[in-house]
Amino acid sequence: MAVKEFALPDLGEGLTESELVSWHVAVGDTVHLNQIIAEVETAKALVELPAPYAGTVSRLYVEPGVTVAVGEPLLAFEVEGAAGAEPAAPAAAPSEESLSEESPSSDAAVREPVLVGYGARPDAKGRPARRARPGLASQPAASGVAAPVVAAPAQPAAPASDTVVHERPRATPPVRKLARERGIDLASVTGTGDRGLVTRADLDAYATPPAPVQQGTEAAPAELRIPIKGVRKATAEAMVRSAFGAPQATVFLTVDITPTSELIERLRARPDLADARPGLLAVVAKALCLAARRTPEVNSKWDEAAQEIVQTRAINLGIAAATPRGLLVPVIRDADGHSLAELSGAIRELAVTARSGKTQPAALSGGTITITNVGVFGVDAGTPILTPGEAAILAVGAVRRQPWEHRGEIALRDVLTLALTFDHRIVDGEQGSRFLADIGRILADPASVLTLA
Structure with a gap:
C-alpha cells in the first residue's frame, strides 16, 4: 500500500490558483478513478476535480474557502501497488501533455508520467511553504510525485499557556459559499446548530438588520464590506x-x-x-x-x-x-x-x-x-x-x-x-x-x- 498526493491541477488559461469550494469525499472514503472528489472556483468558473487514483482518502490538506496555488497538495490517497507504480490519468487531464521524471528510489531509473498540474511543476525551484490549515493535518509535501508520501497520524499540539488558539468557524460548504457571496465573515456569526455549527438561518438572521428600538441600542453596521475575489476580481x-x-x-x-x-x-x-x-x-x-x-x-x-x-x-x-x-x-x-x-x-x-x-x-x-x-x-x-x-x-x-x-x-x-x-x-x-x-x-x-x- 502506497500513499499518493493529489495536487491542484493546472486548469489552463494562465490560472495560477483556485479556491476550494467543497469536498465531495471525506477521510476514509473509498473512491474510484475519475470520481468527482472536489469542486474549486477559479477566476473564471467552478470546476469539478476527478480522482487521479482508485484508493482510499487518507488525508485532506485544505478546508473549503482556502485559496490554493497550482501544484499545492489538496489530499492524499492510499493506493494499491508499489510506490513507483504509474498512476492512471484522470479524464479531465490533458491527454496530449505529459512530463517524466526519474524516481530517486528506483535502481532501474523507472520513469513515471507526471500530468500537467499534478504534483510540483517541473520548472518550479521549490514549492511555497504550505500554510497551516486549522482543523486539518499539515505536513511537508514530497519533493516529487514519484516518491511516496507516508501519512503519519496527526498529533495534536498542546498550545503554550499564553497562546490563543483561533478555531475556524464550523459550517458546511454550502453555508461557507453563501457567506462568501453575501460578504459575511463567518467568525462574526453565532452558530445555533449542533456544537456551534453556523447554519443558513444564522446567515439570514445576521444579514437582516434589527428593528430600531426606541430606547436605543447599538446601531447596525453602517457599511458592508464584500471581498473582491474569483470572477468579480x-x-x-x-x-x-x-x-x-x-x-x-x-x-x-x-x-x-x-x-x-x-x-x-x-x-x-x-x-x-x-x-x-x-x-x-x-x-x-x-x-x-x-x-x-x-x-x-x-x-x-x-x-x-x-x-x-x-x-x-x-x-x-x-x-x-x-x-x-x-x-x-x-x-x-x-x-x-x-x-x-x-x-x-x-x-x-x-x-x-x-x-x-x-x-x-x-x-x-x-x-x-x-x-x-x-x-x-x-x-x-x-x-x-x-x-x-x-x-x-x-x-x-x-x-x-x-x-x-x-x-x-x-x-x-x-x-x-x-x-x-x-x-x-x-x-x-x-x-x-x-x-x-x-x-x-x-x-x-x-x-x-x-x-x-
Missing part, C-alpha cells in the same frame, strides 16, 4: 485593463425592429423550430455575423508587440452573461457558421451553464467580438467596455412599444436602441458606424440580408 482587473489600455468610442442607433419581432413570432410557430425557439438575441447575433462580413475590422485585435492589426476569419462570438458569481463571457466558436436555430440553442445552453457555475475556463477565452444584452434589465442603452483583446462590443437595449414614424404616419412600433463600442486604433468612426447601420438595417428589414455580399 478577474472582471474588475479586465475592465480596468480594457478601459485604460485602448482608446474606446461608442456610437448609438435607434431602430424600428417591428419586422424582426414579427419574424420571431412566425419562426416560433414553426414545428421544426419548436425546440430552438429563436429570440431577439439570436437574431441580433446572426445580424452581427452577417454585418461583420462587410466590416471585418470589427472582428480584429491589436498586436502591441508586432504593431499590427490582426483580422480573424472566424467569428468567435462572446455572449455576456450575468451570474451570481459575476459577469462571464462564454464564447460561441465559429458563430458565423451557425444557422439561426443553432445560434439560439447555443446561446440558451451557454446561459444555463454559466448561471449554474459550470462553464469551463476554455469556454471563456478566444472570443473575437462580444454582445451584451442590457435590455433584459429594462435598460435602453449604455456604453459597454470592450472585452480585453477585442475590437468591438455591441450592447442591445430593451424593446419599447412606442409611437414611431411609419410610412408617413405615426404608429406604435417595436423600437430598439443599439450601442457599439470599438477600439479606435482598429476601427475608425466610418467603419464602426457602417457596421452598426448594417445590423440596424437587417433588424429593420430582415429580408435585406439577401442583398449582403
Whole structure:
C-alpha cells in the first residue's frame, strides 16, 4: 500500500490558483478513478476535480474557502501497488501533455508520467511553504510525485499557556459559499446548530438588520464590506485593463425592429423550430455575423508587440452573461457558421451553464467580438467596455412599444436602441458606424440580408 498526493491541477488559461469550494469525499472514503472528489472556483468558473487514483482518502490538506496555488497538495490517497507504480490519468487531464521524471528510489531509473498540474511543476525551484490549515493535518509535501508520501497520524499540539488558539468557524460548504457571496465573515456569526455549527438561518438572521428600538441600542453596521475575489476580481482587473489600455468610442442607433419581432413570432410557430425557439438575441447575433462580413475590422485585435492589426476569419462570438458569481463571457466558436436555430440553442445552453457555475475556463477565452444584452434589465442603452483583446462590443437595449414614424404616419412600433463600442486604433468612426447601420438595417428589414455580399 502506497500513499499518493493529489495536487491542484493546472486548469489552463494562465490560472495560477483556485479556491476550494467543497469536498465531495471525506477521510476514509473509498473512491474510484475519475470520481468527482472536489469542486474549486477559479477566476473564471467552478470546476469539478476527478480522482487521479482508485484508493482510499487518507488525508485532506485544505478546508473549503482556502485559496490554493497550482501544484499545492489538496489530499492524499492510499493506493494499491508499489510506490513507483504509474498512476492512471484522470479524464479531465490533458491527454496530449505529459512530463517524466526519474524516481530517486528506483535502481532501474523507472520513469513515471507526471500530468500537467499534478504534483510540483517541473520548472518550479521549490514549492511555497504550505500554510497551516486549522482543523486539518499539515505536513511537508514530497519533493516529487514519484516518491511516496507516508501519512503519519496527526498529533495534536498542546498550545503554550499564553497562546490563543483561533478555531475556524464550523459550517458546511454550502453555508461557507453563501457567506462568501453575501460578504459575511463567518467568525462574526453565532452558530445555533449542533456544537456551534453556523447554519443558513444564522446567515439570514445576521444579514437582516434589527428593528430600531426606541430606547436605543447599538446601531447596525453602517457599511458592508464584500471581498473582491474569483470572477468579480478577474472582471474588475479586465475592465480596468480594457478601459485604460485602448482608446474606446461608442456610437448609438435607434431602430424600428417591428419586422424582426414579427419574424420571431412566425419562426416560433414553426414545428421544426419548436425546440430552438429563436429570440431577439439570436437574431441580433446572426445580424452581427452577417454585418461583420462587410466590416471585418470589427472582428480584429491589436498586436502591441508586432504593431499590427490582426483580422480573424472566424467569428468567435462572446455572449455576456450575468451570474451570481459575476459577469462571464462564454464564447460561441465559429458563430458565423451557425444557422439561426443553432445560434439560439447555443446561446440558451451557454446561459444555463454559466448561471449554474459550470462553464469551463476554455469556454471563456478566444472570443473575437462580444454582445451584451442590457435590455433584459429594462435598460435602453449604455456604453459597454470592450472585452480585453477585442475590437468591438455591441450592447442591445430593451424593446419599447412606442409611437414611431411609419410610412408617413405615426404608429406604435417595436423600437430598439443599439450601442457599439470599438477600439479606435482598429476601427475608425466610418467603419464602426457602417457596421452598426448594417445590423440596424437587417433588424429593420430582415429580408435585406439577401442583398449582403
